[in-house]
Amino acid sequence: MAMENIFPPMVLLNPKQKHCNPVRVASRNTKSVINNCFKKKYFVQEKLEPMWDDGYGTQTAKDYLEAAKDMIMPDNGPPRWFCPIESGPPIENSPVLLFLPGIDGLGMGLIVHHKAIGKVFEVQCMHIPVYDRTPFEGLVKFASDKVRSEHTLFPNRPIYLVGESFGGCLALSVAAFNPNIDLVVILVNPATSFSRSQLQPMFPFMEACPKELHKFLPYIFGLGLGNPIKMANVNVHSPFSPAKKMENLFRDVKALVEGATLFADLLPKETLSWKFKLLKSGAAHANSHLHAVKSEVLVLASCKDNMLPSAAEAGRLLDSLENCKVRYFPDNGHTLLVEDGINLLSIIKGTSTYRRSKTHDFVSDFIPPSKSEFRGTFNELLGLFRLATSPVMFSTLENGKIVRGLSGIPDRGPVLLVGNHMFYGAEIGGIVEEYLREKKIVLHGVAHPEIFSENIEAPLQVISGFDRFRVFGAVPVTARNFYKLLSNKCHVLLYPGGVREALHRKGEKYKLFWPEEPEFVRMALKFGATIVPFGVVGEDDIMEQFLDYNDVIEIPVIKELIKTRNTVMTKVRTGTQVTGEVANQDFFVPGIYPKIPGRFYFLFGKPIETKGREELLKNKEACKELYLQVKSEIIRNVDYLLKKREEDPYRHVFERTTYRALSGPVDQIPSFDP
Known part of the structure; x- marks a missing residue:
């Protein structure tokens, strides 16, 4: 049988070839594909723009089944690597990502994510033919040879190993045998827990099962892999009508349920028996070498995995490995990577796992948010909050005129937005969203380092708001990061008041808590950044604080908890030069109660140019004067907004809800005339 009839569109890599740079090839003819692959022409993009199309939802588990139908045909070939065509050319200096498949061996487990990860990784997937009988140690050697080859070509770049289920065992073993190579290992429901899984009792039953009944085992196995509804839901976010979305959903669910019979062809009795032996030996091999794994490891665990005890296994690996982080997913099954709501690239970005060199750099390794990340965060996750607060933004033109929108803020950086924190920093999401929506520019917030520290890493942590901070450009507030952002002409969001302002006390609404020293002015002057002062009000329209720091610190037990927690916390301002209330940066949980939602109001003042004023750097008094300005x-x-909001006929949620139902979207609801 001709190989071009076996494989769907992809780039095949000869296992003997030391390296191949994948290119986009439209032909299904294998010989043509291989020839094009070995020309070593590597077309890359320079960078990704904010709101880029990551293709999430364009391919689903249904496409996996379609590809599998072609790939399960016997070809008597050994394991090999292939590059998915849809991954396309990555951005410059992208690291290699090697995908190690689950028990199916097809290598198509990343199909939902091919387009997205293909923009920032050179993606290569391992394919193990159905009738291949390479033992586990042979697969470890095969993958290790690939790792060493890539490391020889690019010794200063990390190599990513994404191992799903059985591939997780393979990834750990490869990492254990290559401790001196910079590997980033991502484990997706790893099968290292095989000895404690529900699969283990099936092994002796399967051996004794008559051949006539054996055909039902793979079918049952396929149905237990994941939730068909979640798999089919991957593409319901596409811009179709509700009726069309439901039609697509029912069609895909039907196809997935029917597709479970495919496992009978993918895993005939001899192959299924071999796969179980491979799983058993792979889990034992990986577990016996955990002590030798020195790589950075990220474990993604499903809490509703019907095949493996993945949540419990994630905790065990967290305790067993030197450099390990965990994220768990409460409502997902074993086939995590083809289920709805799981964007692998977002997870990698949100856990600060993406890097192009030895260490992660928050500025140079930043990947702008994509359309699906924007939609998933601001339209779906924060949609109700946005509807409740309906942020309205005004900016000031050069002539002093106040207009609605952000047109008064320069597009060309560096730009430094400096403003006041509302309670809990509730205004941050609105600014970041509007910047992306209107200006298509990433606004990098410089945030408290504690948000990025290991102290907030809890065993089995759900993807949190802290992860989303990183996805949308937040960086730890350090002089080094501040310097890099401004030198790269970025737009930066800064709150000099910090934690003390965001967790202010009762009766301190809209009060500034700034240090005496002009911390940010000198850096702005050095790079000629445009400073845009802004004020925001509205916290008193959505919540009221009844228990503040002064109250909780009087409770002995809570006082000790706060003191202990803040002792290990990363400090922002230290030394004798910072005194008074601004020096109190303690984190605590206040008592608040919600109110009938009012509205958030933002006013960005007239931009203050610092370009050409570098001589002020030598004049402390001039710097202080600019700081006070x-x-x-x-x-x-702030005073202007507090006064003018009284004139807004849509200040209260009832009027806004009525207007939205009859007239238009949230961002078009009228407000006061500036």
Whole structure:
């Protein structure tokens, strides 16, 4: 049988070839594909723009089944690597990502994510033919040879190993045998827990099962892999009508349920028996070498995995491995990577796992948010909050005129937005969203380092808001990061008041808590950044604080908890130069109760140019004067908004809800005339 009839569109890699740079090839003819692959022409993009199309939802588990139908045909070939065509050319200096498949061996487990990860990784997937009988040690050698080959070509770049289920055992063993190579290992429901799984009792039954009944085992096995509804839901976010979305959903669910019979062809009795032996030996091999794994490891675990005890296994691996992080998914099954709501690239970005060199750099390794990340965060996750607060934004033009929208803020950086924190920093999401929606520019917030520290890493942590901070450009507030952002002409969001302002006390609404020293002015002057002072109000329209720091610190037990927690916390301002209330950066949980939602109002003041004023760097008094000017502008903006919001006919949620139902979207609801 001709190989071009076996494989769907992809780039095949000869296992003897040391390296191949994949290119986009439209032909299904294998010989043509291989020839094109070995020309070593590597077309890359320079960078990704904000709101880029990551293709999430364009391919689903249904496409996996379609590809599997072609790939299960016997070809008597050994294991090999292939590059998915849809992954396309990655951005410059992208690291290699090697996908190690689950028990199916097809290598198509990343199909939902091919387009997205293909933009920032050179993706290569391992394919193990159905009738291949390479033992586990042979597969470890095969993958290790590939790792060493890639390391020889690019010794300063990390190599990513994404191992799903059985591939997780393979990834750990490869990492254990290559401790001196910089590997980033991502384990998706790893089969290292095979000895404690529900699969283990099936092994002796399968051996004794008559051949006539054996055909039902793979069918049962296929149905237990995951939730068909979640798999089919991957593409319901596409821009179709509700009726069309439901039609697609029912069609895909039907195809997935029917597709479970495919496992009878994919795993005939001899192959299934071999796969179980491979799983058993792979799990034992990986577990016996965990102590030798020095690589950075990220474990993704499903809590509703019907095949393996993945949640419990994630905790065991967290305790057993030197450098391990865990994220768990409460409502997902074994086939995590083809289920709805799981964007592998977002997870990698949100856990600060993506890097192009020895260490992660928050600025140079940043990948702009995509359309699906924007939609998933602001339209779906924060949609109700946005509807409740209906942020309205005004900016100031050069001539002093106040207009609605962000047109008064320069597009060309570096730009430094400096403003006041509302309670809990509730305004941050609105600014970041509007910046992306209107200006298509990433606004990098410089946030408290504790958000990025290991202290917030809990065993089995759900993907949290802290992960989303990183996806949308937040960086730890350090002089080094601040310097890099401004030198790269970025747009930066800064709150000099920090934690003390975000967790202010009762009666301190809209009060600024700034240090005496002009911390940010000198850096702005050095790079000629445009400073835009802004004020925001509205926290008193959505919540009321009844228990603040002064109250909880009087409770002995809570006082000790706060003191202990803040002792190990990363400090932002230290030394004798910072005194008074601004020096109190303690984290605590206040008592609040919600109110009938009002509205958030933002006013960005007239931009303050610092370009060409570098001589002020040598004049402390001039720097201090500019610092106080920015502070006074913020106070003026806050006072203006507090007064003008009284004129807004849509300040309250009932009027806004009525307008939205009859007239238009949230961002078009009218407000006061500036």
